[in-house]
Amino acid sequence: MAAMYLKIKSDLFEKINNGTYKEGDLIPTEIELAEYYNVSRPTVRQAIQILVDDGYLEKRRKRGTMVCQKKIEQEFTQKILSFDAEMNEKGLTTSTKVISSTIEDASEEVASTLGISLSDKVCKLIRLRYINSKPNVIVTTYIPYNQFPDIKNVNFINSRLYDYFSHKGNPVTRIKRKLETIKADNTTASLLDIQENDPVFYFHSYGYGNDNKVIEYSISKYRGDINYFVFDLCR
Incomplete structure (x- = not known):
């Protein structure tokens, strides 16, 4: 059974691909995502970091986490x-x-x-x-x-x-x-x-x-x- 952070990562990735989260959009906060998926913030943070490392999300100072534009x-x-x-x-x-x-x-x-x-x-x-x-x-x-x-x-x-x-x-x-x-x-x-x-x-x-x-x-x-x-x- 896949770890929960991988399931969250896959779900966020799908929402980026299908346009639920569009280029330039801020995704929900760690607290909001933790409540939505009923997990801890470190679990959410781990999922988000994978998408950041892969170039789909970027963390912005004082703003939150944003869907990246195409390179x-x-x-x-x-x-x-x-x-x-x-x-x-x-x-x-x-x-x-x-x-x-x-x-x-x-x-x-x-x-x-x-x-x-x-x-x-x-x-x-x-x-x-x-x-x-x-x-x-x-x-x-x-x-x-x-x-x-x-x-x-x-x-x-x-x-x-x-x-x-x-x-x-x-x-x-x-x-x-x-x-x-x-x-x-x-x-x-x-x-x-x-x-x-x-x-x-x-x-x-x-x-x-x-x-x-x-x-x-x-x-x-x-x-x-x-x-x-x-x-x-x-x-």
């Missing part, structure tokens, strides 16, 4: 597209919140990456990107200010960075990316609406211009619960 495919192919263009091609709606845009001295790491001196200035642009009104990725971008001095006047809520480079006659023609996984710190968790220590995809991206020099260095933190990545390689 979003992020494609890294030979075709260079902006975040907005790629998501729009998939029929998804994007929006941007600019956290900050500042002109500051280049750090040693940033200067080395961009091939500029420590005395040079960079534009540091931090954006929170949304998909279908849900926070998806935090992007911190460094751009050599001496090469693009009017970037401080661009409204990146509505403008695309790659379009800006193209309009300046120096489009991004090649991108190199490095992928790691990290745990979300408190600030990252708060911005992405996840739990502290939840897994995050951590990318370093290097955008090369016409002269094969890096004109854009970005650090991106993608939510680990709603994204997956496809790498399309050719021989």
Whole structure:
């Protein structure tokens, strides 16, 4: 005879599949489920955790447990597209919140990456990107200010960075990316609406211009619960 927590897990899974609990819905609380199934809260918690681990539910701070949306495919192919263009091609709606845009001295790491001196200035642009009104990725971008001095006047809520480079006659023609996984710190968790220590995809991206020099260095933190990545390689 199956353990009770497995029966509860199967019942909740069926309700997710048949639409009783729809994407974005909060399921009943542990107390409500414990009363409904006439079991203890630890038994309910065990059932819920299996569905969380399998990607069907997610626990949200101060809100409860929510039915997950389907994971979003992020494609890294030979075709260079902006975040907005790629998501729009998939029929998804994007929006941007600019956290900050500042002109500051280049750090040693940033200067080395961009091939500029420590005395040079960079534009540091931090954006929170949304998909279908849900926070998806935090992007911190460094751009050599001496090469693009009017970037401080661009409204990146509505403008695309790659379009800006193209309009300046120096489009991004090649991108190199490095992928790691990290745990979300408190600030990252708060911005992405996840739990502290939840897994995050951590990318370093290097955008090369016409002269094969890096004109854009970005650090991106993608939510680990709603994204997956496809790498399309050719021989």
